Amino acid sequence: MNKIMYSGAEILLKSLVKEGVKEIFGYPGGVVLPLYDALYLQNDIKHYLVRHEQAAVHAAEGYARATGCAGVAVVTSGPGACNTITGLANAYYDGTPLVLITGQVNSKLIGGDAFQEADIVGITRSCCKHNYLVKDVKDLARIIKEAFYIASTGKKGPVVVDIPVDIFNAKYEFNYPKNVKLAGYNPNYKGHPLQIQKALNTLFESKRPVIISGGGVVASNAHKELKELAVKLHIPVVHTLMGSGTYPDDLETSLGMMGMHGKYCANLAVSNADVIFAIGTRFSDRITGSLKHFARDAQVIHIDIDPCSISKNVKASIPIVGDVKNVLSAMLQELAKSHHKINTELKDKWFAEISQWKKKTAVIQKNSGKLSAITVLTTIYEYTKKDEPIITTEVGQHQMWCAQNFKFNKPRKLITSGGLGTMGFGFPASMGACVAEKGKYVINIAGDGSIQMNIQELMTCIDYKFKVINCIINNGYLGMVRQWQEKIYNKHYSQTKISSPDFVTLAESYGALGIRVQKEEQIIPALKQAIEFDGPVLIDFICDSFEMVYPWVLAGEPIDKVLLSREEG
Amino acid sequence: MTVNHTISVLVTNEVGVLSRIVDLFSGRGYNIESLTAAPALDNIYSRVTIVTAGDDDVIEQICKQLNRLIPVIKVANISVGEAIEYEIGLIKVAVSDTNRAEFLNIIAQANAKIMDVSDKVYTVKIDGTQKDVQTFTELVRQYGIKEFVRSGKIAITKNNQFSNFKKTNQN
Numbered sequence: 001m002n003k004i005m006y007s008g009a010e011i012l013l014k015s016l017v018k019e020g021v022k023e024i025f026g027y028p029g030g031v032v033l034p035l036y037d038a039l040y041l042q043n044d045i046k047h048y049l050v051r052h053e054q055a056a057v058h059a060a061e062g063y064a065r066a067t068g069c070a071g072v073a074v075v076t077s078g079p080g081a082c083n084t085i086t087g088l089a090n091a092y093y094d095g096t097p098l099v100l101i102t103g104q105v106n107s108k109l110i111g112g113d114a115f116q117e118a119d120i121v122g123i124t125r126s127c128c129k130h131n132y133l134v135k136d137v138k139d140l141a142r143i144i145k146e147a148f149y150i151a152s153t154g155k156k157g158p159v160v161v162d163i164p165v166d167i168f169n170a171k172y173e174f175n176y177p178k179n180v181k182l183a184g185y186n187p188n189y190k191g192h193p194l195q196i197q198k199a200l201n202t203l204f205e206s207k208r209p210v211i212i213s214g215g216g217v218v219a220s221n222a223h224k225e226l227k228e229l230a231v232k233l234h235i236p237v238v239h240t241l242m243g244s245g246t247y248p249d250d251l252e253t254s255l256g257m258m259g260m261h262g263k264y265c266a267n268l269a270v271s272n273a274d275v276i277f278a279i280g281t282r283f284s285d286r287i288t289g290s291l292k293h294f295a296r297d298a299q300v301i302h303i304d305i306d307p308c309s310i311s312k313n314v315k316a317s318i319p320i321v322g323d324v325k326n327v328l329s330a331m332l333q334e335l336a337k338s339h340h341k342i343n344t345e346l347k348d349k350w351f352a353e354i355s356q357w358k359k360k361t362a363v364i365q366k367n368s369g370k371l372s373a374i375t376v377l378t379t380i381y382e383y384t385k386k387d388e389p390i391i392t393t394e395v396g397q398h399q400m401w402c403a404q405n406f407k408f409n410k411p412r413k414l415i416t417s418g419g420l421g422t423m424g425f426g427f428p429a430s431m432g433a434c435v436a437e438k439g440k441y442v443i444n445i446a447g448d449g450s451i452q453m454n455i456q457e458l459m460t461c462i463d464y465k466f467k468v469i470n471c472i473i474n475n476g477y478l479g480m481v482r483q484w485q486e487k488i489y490n491k492h493y494s495q496t497k498i499s500s501p502d503f504v505t506l507a508e509s510y511g512a513l514g515i516r517v518q519k520e521e522q523i524i525p526a527l528k529q530a531i532e533f534d535g536p537v538l539i540d541f542i543c544d545s546f547e548m549v550y551p552w553v554l555a556g557e558p559i560d561k562v563l564l565s566r567e568e569g
Numbered sequence: 570m571t572v573n574h575t576i577s578v579l580v581t582n583e584v585g586v587l588s589r590i591v592d593l594f595s596g597r598g599y600n601i602e603s604l605t606a607a608p609a610l611d612n613i614y615s616r617v618t619i620v621t622a623g624d625d626d627v628i629e630q631i632c633k634q635l636n637r638l639i640p641v642i643k644v645a646n647i648s649v650g651e652a653i654e655y656e657i658g659l660i661k662v663a664v665s666d667t668n669r670a671e672f673l674n675i676i677a678q679a680n681a682k683i684m685d686v687s688d689k690v691y692t693v694k695i696d697g698t699q700k701d702v703q704t705f706t707e708l709v710r711q712y713g714i715k716e717f718v719r720s721g722k723i724a725i726t727k728n729n730q731f732s733n734f735k736k737t738n739q740n
Contacts, residue, residue: 182639
């Protein structure tokens with residue numbers, strides 16, 4: 001019997017369909033022509049044409065973080081592939097599952113400095129979880145299967161599959177493998193039962209415990225288990241930036257975000273805890289501050305799927321390698337069996353102490369009479385919270401003000417660049433979130449610096465009627481860097497004053513809606529108009545140039561050394 | 570305390586696997602003292618032996634990071650237990666008529682082997698531990714070393730236990 005033969009391009013698309021992929025982001029080019037031809041001839045997968053390859057990867061990441069499914073991006077060889085590096089590094093840092101397909105020059109030309117050739121497997125090695133160069137069409141389906149498996153299991157991350165043009169054209173039958181066999185890759189999902197027991201006992205006996213909830217709780221969809229355990233054990237919860245929404249901010253036991261710009265009470269609770277229960281966090285320097293001073297007197301229980309995260313920065317006394325949801329469920333089961341009575345009196349004493357710290361918050365800043373960014377953001381939050389839109393952000397002051405002033409009661413509602421801190425991430429990521437949300441509006445909180453890093457994506461938004469409401473906190477400066485210059489570099493505002501185009505007419509030239517807001521009473525009408533508009537919007541909020549992000553722990557300082565206002569020195 | 574460790578890594582024998590390992594070391598600022606790589610008994614695997622320096626926490630991170638690489642199957646820090654370690658030095662030494670007898674005596678005493686003799690130059694092989702190679706090199710240095718080539722270290726545990734650092738269950 002003759003088997004049906006397919007081209008490599010067809011095999012790739014069929015494999016994507018098998019993986020449940022319906023939407024991809026990409027940009028065509030010479031060596032991916034066979035793939036784009038195959039795309040043209042099918043209806044299973046919708047391709048979104050972006051305006052820059054970096055945006056394709058960020059959009060795929062936005063999609064992945066909104067849905068939990070691997071995002072997919074397709075680009076051509078050489079420059080196309082090189083433009084994806086920032087996107088890959090961002091996804092690698094924040095543990096986002098995605099598969100990037102890069103075209104490659106003809107396999108017979110590799111190494112010969114062909115037109116648009118780049119050693120993309122070599123270049124991306126340190127910024128993705130794994131990568132492949134497909135050398136035989138027979139391996140293609142297996143490699144795609146492995147790529148999705150690696151991307152979306154263990155500590156999730158991006159996987160690159162580099163496919164030469166002749167492989168796209170070569171013919172082979174299509175057999176999608178059912179299973180993946182990788183001798184060197186067996187993520188550990190179940191936590192060690194003895195460690196789990198030890199962790200529970202330690203938490204039972206603790207007097208001043210605190211839970212740090214990180215991005216791993218989002219990745220593992222473990223927010224329900226986290227809430228149940230925290231409530232049952234009567235333990236306060238702080239979260240990292242990546243852990244926003246994993247524990248409802250509305251709850252009394254939620255102390256909010258910790259770290260460099262975290263809440264005073266969150267940082268104080270962690271600093272004074274006797275037991276820190278860290279869940280799905282890698283203890284980045286942005287949350288630990290000075291490692292020497294971090295949690296001096298605390299025992300650290302640390303759950304993470306990635307063994308490398310454990311005892312890398314903060315030594316764990318009870319390490320538990322495993323999937324957060326799996327481990328927390330096991331802990332809940334053990335708890336149900338246990339006869340231990342929680343000493344609520346002791347814990348109430350701890351909560352009383354914390355409630356004193358809760359009273360200390362950042363001091364409201366006087367400003368020039370221009371809009372306060374914090375007022376703008378709290379108004380946006382209050383006005384839109386009933387719709388529970390996904391919020392994406394760029395990177396800088398606006399990002400921190402957003403994290404501080406929006407309340408996130410569900411995971412996957414804040415999509416922001418955590419580890420890499422990528423300016424230009426938010427806008428394209430919001431497009432991915434739009435695809436995931438299917439018509440609902442998405443808000444991108446941006447700065448006047450960041451928005452200009454991927455502003456070209458306005459056209460993509462017009463093409464596909466993405467309802468992205470870009471709220472630009474326009475203060476005329478690269479505000480976060482300016483803030484550091486003010487405090488640490490004697491107000492030498494070196495290269496941080498930044499000019500912008502007229503965002504209103506810019507938006508209009510793309511066919512988008514542009515609105516300028518200069519007064520408080522204009523904020524809500526602008527938002528109303530933006531939400532009603534069927535397409536992308538730029539709202540240019542002209543804000544005070546010198547507003548600062550507080551609380552603020554200076555880099556390298558202990559996290560309980562919190563500055564709450566400019567006057568504090 | 571920073572001490573040398575020998576880490577034995579079993580990997581799938583595929584293109585680029587050595588680059589992944591080397592990139593990991595350079596990218597994260599770890600040091601490679603020596604590195605050897607060759608196919609394992611079964612050709613689908615390769616064995617990479619790396620000598621590196623660091624305190625216990627660093628070595629633990631190195632082992633974990635190596636394990637994180639997809640083609641890495643097993644990582645063993647074999648300097649912890651008892652192991653047989655071996656390396657080879659090939660040395661070209663200039664020898665004159667006046668010191669030939671003395672030189673040959675050192676060769677015999679050190680258990681080195683003459684591999685090639687030509688006009689005024691002896692090529693000798695010394696093998697053993699890193700210290701053996703080092704000591705011999707110092708001994709013959711006085712005659713004038715023309716060229717010196719040294720393998721990295723290979724090592725194997727003495728008993729039948731292989732790994733003290735498995736891929737999974739790193740609790």
